[in-house]
Amino acid sequence: MGRHGWLSGVGRWRLTALLGVAAVAIALVVTLLNTLPGDGSPVGTTPDGDRVHGTPATPARTGPDVGWGFTHTQFSADAGSPEAVARVEERLTGTGPRTDTGTDTGTGAPLPQNQHIMGWGADNPEPAKGRYDFAALDRRIDFARATGATPVITLCCAPDWMKGGEPGTTDWSRAALETAPDPAHYDDFAALAATVARRYPDVRHFVVWNEFKGFWNDAEGRWDQEGYTELYNKVYNALKEVDETLMVGGPYLVMDSVDPRRTDLASTSLRGPWGALDRRVLDAFTYWNTHKAGADFVVVDGSSYTKDDELLPDEFTATDKFTAVGEWVRARTGDLPLWWAEYYVEPADGDDDRTGWSEPHRVAVQAAGLMAMAEGGAGSGFYWNPQNESGPDCAGCxxxxxxxxxxxxxxxxxxxxxxxxxxxxxxTRYREVSVAEGDRADVRVLASDRTTLVVSTRDRPVTVRVDGERLRLDAYEVRRLTPTNRPTP
Known part of the structure; x- marks a missing residue:
């Protein structure tokens, strides 16, 4: 997970473009070089000298929960045809038509947006120690600002020189990107995190690392929770030194599940019809939770299917895993808000593509997954947007x-x-919803005082009774009911 579109194809801004002329006085060049980072992008300075990119925006949300949004991957709407980019910006801000036919889709506050500092559309932020290249990251943060979103930054991955590579080089192979920094460079990575935080003062939420990439103990056949937690604590402390009000979370573990009949890996404490959690994941989470320097929110990710791509006992019931995991985490982390950094309900093929279902089927199961996460206590989640660069088809985009x-x-x-x-x-305060006994297998329902979301789990039309009201739903229909459009019983 978290692998789609990991290469970065974004070009660099040139210093000459900033100067605007080919010949400039040497003194002016020297002055500019003393105020520009390695990428040559323009910066301002705060009173204490910290560099700031662009004009800081006001995030839509500043609390530890940011809501339900998406993660930018290799291709996004920060580049492309100006007309198309503007169209996405209008949709994300809620200022454009809700659909191409002008009908309302319920767009409200801008969707929160998450971006990694390296990979998935961002270049190597520090190719050599002390030399920075933030051009691509700047553009993604500016896109979030332009749409009024709450920006979130995931502090992954590490420049090559922090993990054994040559300074000034970048290996974009998947294996290299998913390598953790050497312990000797944990402090350097924490310093990079602090630099990022100072550059974007309107970013208030930071996630430390991604899916324990590179943190595996081969000798013991388990996660290297000790190494990750050491890195996490250094980053946490570095960010709090920049601004103690910044919000930091982890551990971004993949909550893998296995067939419950397995005796070597299956947890005995967290299991259900959907499978059983891999006990090594729970051990790693428990270690981090016990030894963390602090946290403002807790982050996990995972799929509803098992590590063997089994949807147990079916694709809709499998989403109950998200509820069970959420309840397990919340029971151990108290009042910390719960985020799902990634969530998947459809197994991928060998190319990490998810194209096996029709779009109505996909959307219905995704809706069930979102409901299950909310029912498990999550208040924030990020859809891993599998955006294509071009072409007419874009499954799940x-x-x-x-x-x-x-x-x-x-x-x-x-x-x-x-x-x-x-x-x-x-x-949101959720309320109980009554579903007729014979209809419960046909629908998934989530409701607040103002909205009820109903999802058909069938590939054929069904008629059900929800809160005493009779509804006829098409195959895999997702219907939103509000007080003004509730049907007559």
């Missing part, structure tokens, strides 16, 4: 590719995420 003027149009998954984010923001 939030918008059509932005390479042409006609691109950037909202797709069904984007509509669902907008609905869910607007209907169930952080702090």
């Amino acid at each position: 939030l918008w059509s590719p932005t390479d042409t003027p006609d691109g950037g149009r909202e797709l069904p998954m984007g509509r669902l995420l907008s609905w869910f984010s607007a209907a169930f923001p952080p702090g």
